[in-house]
Amino acid sequence: xxxxxxxxxxxxxxxxxxxxxxxxxxxxxxxxxxxxxxxxxxxxxxxxxxxxxxxxxxxxxxxxxxxxxxxxxxxxxxxxxxxxxxxxxxxxxxxxxxxxxxxxxxxxxxxxxxxxxxxxxxxxxxxxxxxxxxxxxxxxxxxxxxxxxxxxxxxxxxxxxxxxxxxxxxxxxxxxxxxxxxxxxxxxxxxxxxxxxxxxxxxxxxxxxxxxxxxxxxxxxxxxxxxxxxxxxxxxxxxxxxxxxxxxxxxxxxxxxxxxxxxxxxxxxxxxxxxxxxxxxxxxxxxxxxxxxxxxxxxxxxxxxxxxxxxxxxxxxxxxxxxxxxxxxxxxxxxxxxxxxxxxxxxxxxxxxxxxxxxxxxxxxxxxxxxxxxxxxxxxxxxxxxxxxxxxxxxxxxxxxxxxxxxxxxxxxxxxxxxxxxxxxxxxxxxxxxxxxxxxxxxxxxxxxxxxxxxxxxxxxxxxxxxxxxxxxxxxxxxxxxxxxxxxxxxxxxxxxxxxxxxxxxxxxxxxxxxxxxxxxxxxxxxxxxxxxxxxxxxxxxxxxxxxxxxxxxxxxxxxxxxx
Amino acid sequence: xxxxxxxxxxxxxxxxxxxxxxxxxxxxxxxxxxxxxxxxxxxxxxxxxxxxxxxxxxxxxxxxxxxxxxxxxxxxxxxxxxxxxxxxxxxxxxxxxxxxxxxxxxxxxxxxxxxxxxxxxxxxxxxxxxxxxxxxxxxxxxxxxxxxxxxxxxxxxxxxxxxxxxxxxxxxxxxxxxxxxxxxxxxxxxxxxxxxxxxxxxxxxxxxxxxxxxxxxxxxxxxxxxxxxxxxxxxxxxxxxxxxxxxxxxx
Numbered sequence: 001x002x003x004x005x006x007x008x009x010x011x012x013x014x015x016x017x018x019x020x021x022x023x024x025x026x027x028x029x030x031x032x033x034x035x036x037x038x039x040x041x042x043x044x045x046x047x048x049x050x051x052x053x054x055x056x057x058x059x060x061x062x063x064x065x066x067x068x069x070x071x072x073x074x075x076x077x078x079x080x081x082x083x084x085x086x087x088x089x090x091x092x093x094x095x096x097x098x099x100x101x102x103x104x105x106x107x108x109x110x111x112x113x114x115x116x117x118x119x120x121x122x123x124x125x126x127x128x129x130x131x132x133x134x135x136x137x138x139x140x141x142x143x144x145x146x147x148x149x150x151x152x153x154x155x156x157x158x159x160x161x162x163x164x165x166x167x168x169x170x171x172x173x174x175x176x177x178x179x180x181x182x183x184x185x186x187x188x189x190x191x192x193x194x195x196x197x198x199x200x201x202x203x204x205x206x207x208x209x210x211x212x213x214x215x216x217x218x219x220x221x222x223x224x225x226x227x228x229x230x231x232x233x234x235x236x237x238x239x240x241x242x243x244x245x246x247x248x249x250x251x252x253x254x255x256x257x258x259x260x261x262x263x264x265x266x267x268x269x270x271x272x273x274x275x276x277x278x279x280x281x282x283x284x285x286x287x288x289x290x291x292x293x294x295x296x297x298x299x300x301x302x303x304x305x306x307x308x309x310x311x312x313x314x315x316x317x318x319x320x321x322x323x324x325x326x327x328x329x330x331x332x333x334x335x336x337x338x339x340x341x342x343x344x345x346x347x348x349x350x351x352x353x354x355x356x357x358x359x360x361x362x363x364x365x366x367x368x369x370x371x372x373x374x375x376x377x378x379x380x381x382x383x384x385x386x387x388x389x390x391x392x393x394x395x396x397x398x399x400x401x402x403x404x405x406x407x408x409x410x411x412x413x414x415x416x417x418x419x420x421x422x423x424x425x426x427x428x429x430x431x432x433x434x435x436x437x438x439x440x441x442x443x444x445x446x447x448x449x450x451x452x453x454x455x456x457x458x459x460x461x462x463x464x465x466x467x468x469x470x471x472x473x474x475x476x477x478x479x480x481x482x483x484x485x486x487x488x489x490x491x492x493x494x495x496x497x498x499x500x501x502x503x504x505x506x507x508x509x510x511x512x513x514x515x516x517x518x519x520x521x522x523x524x525x526x527x528x529x530x531x532x533x534x535x536x537x538x539x540x541x542x543x544x545x546x547x548x549x550x551x552x553x554x555x556x557x558x559x560x561x562x563x564x
Numbered sequence: 565x566x567x568x569x570x571x572x573x574x575x576x577x578x579x580x581x582x583x584x585x586x587x588x589x590x591x592x593x594x595x596x597x598x599x600x601x602x603x604x605x606x607x608x609x610x611x612x613x614x615x616x617x618x619x620x621x622x623x624x625x626x627x628x629x630x631x632x633x634x635x636x637x638x639x640x641x642x643x644x645x646x647x648x649x650x651x652x653x654x655x656x657x658x659x660x661x662x663x664x665x666x667x668x669x670x671x672x673x674x675x676x677x678x679x680x681x682x683x684x685x686x687x688x689x690x691x692x693x694x695x696x697x698x699x700x701x702x703x704x705x706x707x708x709x710x711x712x713x714x715x716x717x718x719x720x721x722x723x724x725x726x727x728x729x730x731x732x733x734x735x736x737x738x739x740x741x742x743x744x745x746x747x748x749x750x751x752x753x754x755x756x757x758x759x760x761x762x763x764x765x766x767x768x769x770x771x772x773x774x775x776x777x778x779x780x781x782x783x784x785x786x787x788x789x790x791x792x793x794x795x796x797x798x799x800x801x802x803x804x805x806x807x808x809x810x811x812x813x814x815x
Contacts, residue, residue: 053572132636135628149776152813155783156791164807168800176792183779190772193680193763195732204773213812223737226633230740231766234759238677246624280624304583307576313629348609349658351582353631393571402609404578404590430737433712434632437656450575548624551585556620 009347009440014448017399020371021409021446025417028365028373035376041383048386048394050306050451051336060334062532063325070334073303077322080542081533083250084285086523089276091253093521095288097242098124098512099505100274102249102320103296105136106229106494107477109236110501111294111508116239118509126288127236128244128277130297130315130547134233137298137313137478138497141225142356142430143209144217145189145498146491147182150206153214155179162492165211166485169333174483177464178492181499186218189498194231195220209490210357210381217491222356222430225494232498246280248547249319251526252293252327252473255519272327272473273521280547291515292472292508295320296501299456299478302549305337309352309405310453319545320479324460326529329468329475333458336486341366341384343452345407346399347438352452355431357381357490359410362427363418367409367446368397374408382487385451392450399448409446416443455493457484466504472515474508476500586610586618595661598644612654612665613637626669632656635741638668638711651743653711671742673753678760685768687726694757697723699750706744706754712737716744716754723757728769731761 005012036044046052057069060078070078099115101108104127112127129135148158158179163170186204190196197205197219207217220227253274274290297320301312310316325331342355360366360377366384368374368391375387388408392398398406415424424443425432435442459481466474477497484492580587586607593608599616606615613627628636637654644662654667676693683689690697697720706716715734722730735758744754782788795803 048571050572056572131624131628132634135634135636137629140629140631140633147776149773149779151775151778154779154791155788156795157810159791159795160803160807160810163795163803164810168803168807172796176795180783180788180792183776183783186776187772187780190770190776191767193766195736195762195766195770196773198770198773202771202773203775208815213810215813221736223633226739227736230759231763234675234763235680237675238679240677304579306572307579307583309579309582311631313634314623314627347658348581349611349614349656350631351579389571389575393569393574402592403581403586405581406574406578433737434656437632438658548622550622551582551614551617552620552622553585553588553618555588556618557585560620 006439008445009435009438010445011402014399017369018445020369021367021411022413024371025411025414028414029417031373032365033373033376035379036383044386044390045382048389049382050308050339051382056306057335061536061538064328065331065334068331068334071305071337073305074300074318074321074334076542077318077544077546078325079533079538080544081530081540082326082526083543083545084276086526089285089523091287091521091523093289094286095126097126097288097290099292099294099508100288100290101125101127101294101296102275103136103298103477104129104133105138105296105298105477106232106497107501108294108296109232110498111296111476111505112236112241113232113239114502114505115509116241118506120509120512122239122241126242126244126290128247128249128275128288130246130248130280130319132245133236133243134229135313135315136229137301137316138494139226139229140311140313141494142222142354143358144207144219144224144491145186145228145494146209146212146216146489147186147218147495148179148214148216149183149186150214150216153216155182157214158182158216161212162484162489165489166487168485170485171461171482173464174462177503178483178496178499181502182495185495185498185502189228189231192231192235194228197221208361211489222428228494244277247277247286248280249275249323250278250545251276251523252323253287253289253521253523254327254525255522270328270525271471273518287521289518289521291512291518292474294474294476294504294508295324295460295479296476297479301453305453308339308451308453309343311340311343311352311354312453314548317546317549319547320475321459322545324468324473324475327470327473327525329470329473330461331459332461332481333486334481336457337453338455338457338488339382339385339451340454341381341388341451342410342449344447345405345450346401346448347440348401348403349438350434351405354452354454355410355447355449359412359415359428363415365411365414366449367411369399370397388449388451401448405450407448407450410449411446412442413444413446455488457486457488462500464503465507466500467507474504476504595659597659598664600666601664606659608659610659612639612652612657612659612663615659616654626654626667630655633739635739636669638741638743639665640668641665651709651711653741656711668743668746671745673742673745673756675756680763680767683764685728685764689760689764690723690726690757693760694753696750696752697757700724700752701750703749705747705749709743709747711741711743712739714738719758720752720754723761728761728765731758732765735762
């Protein structure tokens with residue numbers, strides 16, 4: 001049982017390459033590789049970007065988005081059978097509530113607080129969450145939250161930045177809601193006690209984000225999401241809103257009418273009226289009947305699209321997408337996924353985790369194993385990521401880790417070389433701490449990076465109130481689609497969560513006041529969905545939602561016997 | 565003859581240690597750890613969390629962001645042959661030969677409810693909601709337990725003095741894992757004390773920012789409604805033109 005020998009946190013065999021990076025730093029002081037031409041960009045994208053390399057997507061065979069392309073991992077979930085047999089579930093109501101919120105990131109928590117503010121008593125709100133309250137991608141956000149609040153900026157400029165960044169595919173009215181509410185959200189967070197970075201005059205210190213033409217990133221050191229989340233969570237807990245932790249939603253409930261006759265008479269095809277929850281520990285199900293249901297379950301990074309490592313939370317398995325789709329909600333922009341170029345490639349402990357873009361905008365260069373700067377450091381994310389893949393896999397100029405990851409160096413010491421000693425420690429305390437834990441000093445040595453799966457661009461389509469095409473069903477946050485189009489800009493995700501969390505809470509409150517009485521809840525939509533699966537000749541080999549990923553060792557799984 | 569390179573396939577293969585679980589045949593270096601007393605041989609390059617998964621555990625509790633932000637995977641351990649109890653976050657700590665591990669995924673601690681709109685930056689607020697902080701014996705066990713290396717005892721002392729700024733600054737990197745509270749002989753829930761301190765500081769001692777106030781007012785007055793109406797009706801071509809005409813502010 002030999003221990004791995006490490007020098008300065010890295011395996012001994014990597015030191016030679018690290019020395020090459022350290023030795024060429026002085027000659028690179030005033031050198032930056034040129035940015036690519038449009039033709040070069042097109043070529044590198046089509047050859048190396050995971051969204052463009054053929055084989056990763058397929059058409060959805062059933063349902064309202066039939067024919068749309070989505071990553072195979074997502075299509076797999078949509079073309080899967082439910083976890084429960086709808087005929088075997090007794091729909092006796094365990095919880096009767098006005099608003100059921102599923103998910104407890106920034107979107108879910110904001111929704112609960114605003115619904116309460118709008119007059120829904122706390123007893124008439126129920127928040128169910130798969131893990132602990134607050135477990136979400138929200139708390140992992142580093143960079144900041146966009147809001148056009150400086151005098152030389154305004155919501156219209158923010159709108160244009162996001163619309164162009166989304167390749168002109170964003171749903172415009174929903175995007176307008178995002179930029180219009182942004183300053184209000186910052187004010188709301190401040191009033192709750194969020195500690196945004198401010199300069200000595202009391203104004204926000206606002207920073208650049210990729211693709212913006214104004215500095216409008218509001219940060220809390222490099223723990224922006226954590227600070228926003230824990231403040232909003234503390235407010236949520238102080239209000240004592242009923243909460244079910246470690247309860248997954250495994251299906252929605254509808255009062256769907258069985259026969260088409262009802263439809264032709266003008267009654268709604270279906271209406272969401274709550275959910276089936278499942279206790280993650282006792283495996284018991286509970287029936288929640290609700291006048292309005294808000295899905296705020298987050299993204300799907302843990303599906304490891306195309307086999308990529310991810311920056312995402314353990315619970316990011318796309319559950320809400322599946323549930324809503326089965327109930328008839330429309331999806332959009334399912335064909336694109338955001339990969340971030342600088343995920344950690346080493347050490348093993350943090351593979352795939354995000355190393356903020358700000359490292360490159362303050363001077364860190366991507367360097368190959370021979371110490372050569374091979375790409376312009378601030379290409380758009382997709383181009384930059386593709387160039388890393390080419391360097392590692394076509395040119396074989398990457399560094400291979402003990403677990404077989406190939407990466408390139410991100411020359412972090414160059415940040416201090418350019419900006420002066422002490423700059424890294426001051427600007428990136430969280431990141432310095434993370435590497436320090438594994439014996440790596442990013443002030444002295446470069447760090448190893450490779451592209452990582454980051455964000456679900458598309459999702460469930462909404463209107464500017466957070467409403468879906470299904471009555472009684474609202475969505476907020478990463479699970480929604482439309483606001484970011486086919487590509488999200490930095491700083492717009494925490495914003496999206498809070499803006500549409502708040503709006504869905506407000507409009508769900510307004511909606512439930514108009515709902516007089518609910519019919520008996522059913523799982524008819526699931527029976528219908530199963531029939532569609534069978535008609536499409538989809539085999540019963542997959543079930544969804546998957547709830548959590550499975551990382552157990554293969555050797556153990558091979559010897560596992562299910563007897564207890 | 566040029567062989568077609570399956571790039572995505574290569575990445576997929578290389579990433580499988582973090583995407584689908586690790587394969588025994590890929591492992592060169594091993595260590596032995598003890599999960600709740602039971603010994604397992606696990607790959608040396610894994611975190612405590614990944615090693616437990618390798619051994620066959622599938623987490624519901626004690627696993628969250630897997631990135632050191634959420635505080636779900638609080639772990640207490642002892643090295644073989646030692647008596648000292650150590651703490652770590654399972655997702656941010658590499659396994660070492662001879663670790664005896666147990667996880668503390670939940671802290672049975674109370675959080676008082678308060679409405680900050682009805683409070684002020686009155687230094688007595690800490691004792692009002694957390695009278696137990698007066699029982700601090702300055703043993704510093706909390707500080708030693710902190711996986712973020714915060715000066716926990718110092719900020720509790722700052723809270724006793726009613727120094728909001730010090731509490732806020734010293735506790736800012738807190739991930740609320742609860743290890744401090746679980747080790748405290750005085751049953752103080754440090755991370756909740758800190759949360760109150762930061763919120764009071766952020767709300768009352770950091771005066772409201774002026775430009776955001778002004779912008780919210782402008783929006784409420786409808787100053788940008790004509791931009792909205794325009795954006796909602798013009799063609800994509802026109803939108804592309806507007807996008808191209810943006811001028812980037814100076815660095």
